Amino acid sequence: MHRRPSRMKRYLQRPKRVGVVWGLLALFVSSGAYAAPDKQPNIIVIVADDLGWADVSYHGSPIPTPNIDRLVRGGVELDQHYVAPMCTPTRAALLSGRYWSRFGNTSPSNTQVFPTGTLTLAGALRSRGYETGISGKWHLGSLPKWGPKKFGFDRSHGSLAGGVGPWNHAYKRGEYTRTWHRNDVLLTEEGHVTDLIAAESVGFITSPRKGPFFLYVPFTAVHHPLDEPPEWLRRGRQADPKRPQYAASAMHMDDAVGQIVKSLETAGQRDNTLIVFFSDNGGTINPADGDNARYPGGYPENEPLGLNEPLRGRKTQVYEGGIRTPAFVNWAGRLKPGKVHSPLHVVDWMPTLCKLAGHESASDLKWDGRDIWPIVSGETTTPKSRVLYWQGVGRRSAALRQGNWKLIVHRKKAGDELELFDLEEDPGEKQDLSAAQSQRVAKLKQLLADETTRDNDAVPQP
Template identity: 35%
Template sequence: MAGACGRAQAPASKTAHPPAPPHIVLIVADDLGWADVGYHNEEVRTPHIDALARAGVVLERFYTQPVCTPTRAALLTGRHPIRYGMAYGPLKPWETSSLPPETPTLAEVLQSAGYATALVGKWHVGHSSRAAHPGARGFERFYGCLQGAIDHLSHERAGAVDFQRDGVTVGDAGYDTDLFAAEAVRIIEDHDPGRPLFLELAFTSPHTPLQAPDELVAKYAQLPERRRLVCAMVEQMDAAIGRVRAALQRRGMDGNTLVFFCSDNGGARRDGGRNLPLNGGKATSFEGGIRVPALAHWPGRIEGGRTAAQFMTALDLLPTLADAAGATLPAALDGRSMLAQLRGGEPLAREDLFFCDQDDEGNYWHALIRMPWKLVRQDRADGSVEQYLFDIAQDPTEKSDLAAGNPEVVSALAAAIAVWRAASPGEPPHSSEPPEGWKPPKDWAEPAR
C-alpha cells in the first residue's frame, strides 16, 4: 500500500519465516471396506471420521494392495513390494521376510528431518529378528503387535502374547483399540509441540477375530451377526480416533497436524466387511479389494470440504508426507508426491498401477490400471487363466467385462503385468498352514533368530 508521499511502507518484519513442518498422524484401519465408513454408508456410525472427511479432502480413488503386508510395505517404503519379495500375501507367523535394510522407511526419512517418531498398533512387515522390528526401522517408540492379527482382548497370536512396548512384552489388559488410543494420547500429551511428531496409528480393527463391546454390538442388532460385529468394531475405532484428535487439540497441535486416514485393503466380505457398490473384496484385485476409504486433513494447508478424483496409491504416502515435512526423498521410489493434488492442484495422469496377491487357494491375482482400462488376471492353481477387462473411467464398479471385444488391449496390459512380475526377486508361495514342526515362540517380542 502506498503512503501519502507515494513510498511503500516498510514490511513489519525483515525475515520471512517458513511455516513450521507439520505434525503428521497416519491412521491405518485394518480390513476397512469401502462401505464401512459413515460418509459412504449411513449404516455405520463414524462421526469422528466423517468430521475429518467434511473438513478435509476425501480421496475417492485411493488404492492399496489386496492384503495387508504388501500395503504396509508399500506405504512405509514408497517402493512396490514386488521388488523385494513381499508382494503376494500377508506375512505369516512362520515366515521370515522383512523390509530390506537398505530401503529407507517413512519413519527413517522423517526422523532424518528432525521428527520424533512413534508407531502404535500393528506392524506386520517383519518379526523374525530384531533388525526387522519397528525400533530398528526408524520408530523411536513402539506399542502394539508384530503379527497380522491378534485376539483383541487376550492379545495372543498362536497361543502366545504379541503385545509389546519398545521390545518388551506387556500385560496391559483391555480391548486393543482402546489401548492403542490411550497410548497415542499419552505420546501426544508427553510430546514437545515445538518438535514435529510423526505418529503412525495402525489399528487392528475391523480385522478378525470379530470382537467388540457388547453395548456397541447391540446398537446393530438388526444386522447379520458378522456385519453387526464389524460395525461395532469400526464405531469403537472411530471413538478412539476422536480421543486422539481431542488430545491434539488440548496440546495446541491440531492446527498444524496433517492427518491421513486410510484402510490397508478392502473389506473381507466373508467376515462382514462391505465394499458396495464396488466389485469384490479383500484378497482380490477387483476394485473392492484395492480401492479403499481415504482422506487427508490439514487445517489451513489443505482446503476442506472437497472430494478429489486423483488416482493415488499407498506407494505415494512416503513421498507425499515427506514433501509436506520438507524431508529429503530417497532414490528409486515407485510412488510420487501428491501434495499439490491434495491441496487442489490439477490431477496428474498416472503411470501404470500394478496390484497382485496370492489367495488361500493358491491362485495368483494381478491387475494393471492404464487409464481408462483395467485388466484383472487370475492365474489359477490348476494352470487355467481368467482375464477381465474394464473401462473403469466409465464403469468404476466393474459391471461390464470388455475383454472379448478388446483383445489388443488385453494383450498389451497382460504384457505389462508380465514385466512387473519379472521384477520380483522370487517370492516363495505362501501357505495358510505352518510347516511341519513349527512352534510359536513363547514371547513374540523375542525374535526367533
C-alpha cells in the same frame, strides 16, 4: 442378503475425465504455490484393518462413524485411493513408497519383510527431526528383532504380528502367538485392544517435545476376531443387527479416532497436523471362514464382516472391492474441503510426506509412488498419466491400471484368464471387455510384464 445402503450408488458415479477434482481445494490459505511449509507439519497416518468401502457412514453405511465423517467433511476425500488386497503388502508399500512385490511379499507375513537397513518413511522423517511412533499392528516381521524400532521408529507399541484377540492380545496359535509389545519388548497389558491403541496414541501426541512428530496408528479394528465391550456391542446391535460385533468394532475405532483428534486440540497442534486415513484392504465380506478358531480364546464363526458394495470383490482379490478403500486427508490449517477423483496409491504417501517434511535422500530409493500433493492440494486438476500395478496374494492374480482401463490376470494351471474393465463407465467391473479389446489387452499385458520384471529386487536375506 444384507440391504444395500440407499446412498451408495452415488459414490460410483464417475466424472467423465479421470483427474477432475471436485470441490474447492488449496494447499495454502494465502498462496497457491506448492512449496514446503515454513513449519514442518506433524503427521498422523491412521490405517483401519479390513474396513469395507460400504462401512463408513459417509458412504451411506448404517454404522455411524461421526468422527471419521467430520474429518472427511473438513478435509479432502480421496475417492479412488488404492491399496494392496491384503494387510502386510499395504503396510510395506506405505512405509517404503514401493510395491510390496519388490520385497518378494504378496501375503501376510510373520517373517522379515524389509531388508535390514531399508530407509522407511519413519526413518526418513526421523532424519528431518521428527519423533516417530507407532501404536497398533506392525505385521512386517513378528519377532522383536524385526520390530518397528529397527526400521525408523523411536517408540513402538502394539502387535508385532497381525490381528489379535481384543482382550488377550494373542495372535494365532503358533510361534508368534505372543506378540504384544512396547518398544520391541514383549509385555502383558490389560484392556481392549482399540482402547490401548487409542491411549498410547494420545499419550504420544501429548508428550512434551520441541520438534514435529510422526505417528502411525494401524488399528487392528475391524479385523477378526471380534469381542467388543458390552456398551459398544449394544450400540452395534442398534446400528446393524445382522453384524453387531463388526458394527461395534467400527464404531469403537471411530471413537478412538475422535480421541486422537481431541488430543491434538488439547495439545494445541490441530492446525499443524496432517491426518491421513485409509483401510489396508477391502472388507472380508464373508464370516471369518474358520480363521477365528486359530486364535486362543474362542470366538464365534458365523457373523458376517465387511461390505464393499457396490464395488465388486473382497479382501484378497484385485477387483475394486479388495483394493479401493475409504480414504481422506485432513489438515485443518492448510487444506480446504473437497474431493479428489484421481487414482492415487498407497505407494504415493512416502514420496509425498517426505517432500512436505523437507527430506531429500542421497540415494535412489526406487520409489514406485509419486508426490501427490499437487493433486490433493488442488494445485493441479490434470495429473500426469500413470500406471498402477498390483501383485495379488500368492501371485495367483495381478492387475494393472492405465488411465481408466484395468487389466486383471488370474493365473490358473490351465493358463492365464484375462479380464478388462473400463472403470470410467463400469466402476463395478461387471462387463469384461477383453474379447472386444484385444489390442488394448496386449498393450496392458506388456506393461504388466514390465512391472513384474522389477519385482524381488529387495528381498531380505536369511
